[in-house]
Amino acid sequence: MSGKEILVDTNIFLYLLKGNNTLENILQGKNIYVSFITELELIGFKNITAKEEKQIAALLGECLQVSMNDTIKEKYVELRKNYNLKLADAVIAATAIASNIPLITSDKQFSTVKELRLITYEI
Secondary structure, eight states, X not given: OOSOEEEEOHHHHHHHHTTOHHHHHHHTTSEEEEEHHHHHHHHTOTTOXXXXXXXXXXXXXXXXXXXXXXXXXXXXXXXXXXXXXXXXXXXXXXXXXHHTOOEEESOGXXXXXXXXXXXXXXX
């Protein structure tokens, strides 16, 4: 890894979709990774409009998707047993840890995961 990699949590994508310029600047020049579960969360929103669907597709198209694999599964099980994380959050954290990529998020729950290289974004 070159140090330019970053895994983006679902809430960061939501801020980007709302036009957050500060985040755009932070992510500029980075290799942006996304967990498959983040993609599912984004495209699965209830009452999503066609315009929003296109925006999400365009944003995800600029990212490198990390699919589930055995290493992520093992880390997921470990995290679920050791921390009080929701399923999707545990998958995202496991993806970051297994891929050795820092996670950017505004979700304070991730700060409990000691193995995680965390970039906390506050609005």
